[in-house]
Amino acid sequence: MSDVPAGAGVRIAAKLIDAVVAGVTSAGFTALLPVPLATLIGTGWFMLSDWGGSPGKWLFGLETVMEPGGPATLVASLKRNLLLGIPTIGRALVVSGWTQATGDEARWDRAFISLVGLGVTVSELSGLLRSGRRFGDRFGGTVVRRRERATR
Numbered sequence: 001m002s003d004v005p006a007g008a009g010v011r012i013a014a015k016l017i018d019a020v021v022a023g024v025t026s027a028g029f030t031a032l033l034p035v036p037l038a039t040l041i042g043t044g045w046f047m048l049s050d051w052g053g054s055p056g057k058w059l060f061g062l063e064t065v066m067e068p069g070g071p072a073t074l075v076a077s078l079k080r081n082l083l084l085g086i087p088t089i090g091r092a093l094v095v096s097g098w099t100q101a102t103g104d105e106a107r108w109d110r111a112f113i114s115l116v117g118l119g120v121t122v123s124e125l126s127g128l129l130r131s132g133r134r135f136g137d138r139f140g141g142t143v144v145r146r147r148e149r150a151t152r
Contacts, residue, residue: 004146005145006060008129011128011144014059014060014062015056017055018049018056025045026038026043036089039088039089040089046081047078061147062144064144065142065145067142072142078140081136083139084120087120088117123135
């Protein structure tokens with residue numbers, strides 16, 4: 001097992017790729033399902049993507065493991081991405097009309113939820129840049145590290 005922690009830059013790049021995959025997944029499901037449900041599927045995948053890996057982590061050779069060692073659990077993956085996923089689900093509920101907010105009320109709801117999402121993202125980035133771990137890492141009891149390469 002590699003004990004080399006992943007740097008902030010590569011982690012941010014991997015998470016951005018995963019966010020794009022989640023967005024494309026959500027958009028694809030909107031052809032078949034109501035927007036809140038489609039968004040829940042895409043965001044659910046995003047929140048659970050550290051359990052077994054994700055496209056961003058595979059591309060950059062990263063893995064999420066439990067702090068004492070061993071693979072990340074399903075619950076740990078959910079916990080570490082919970083803060084990042086909640087604002088996305090909230091935005092989808094407002095945009096889809098599910099909250100039944102209209103006109104100015106809907107615009108203010110979207111603006112508020114977007115600000116909450118921005119605040120969460122800035123907070124997570126701040127922790128990552130300062131200590132190499134974001135709140136989600138601590139809450140989930142996980143560490144992101146470079147994947148060990150197979151030797152021949």
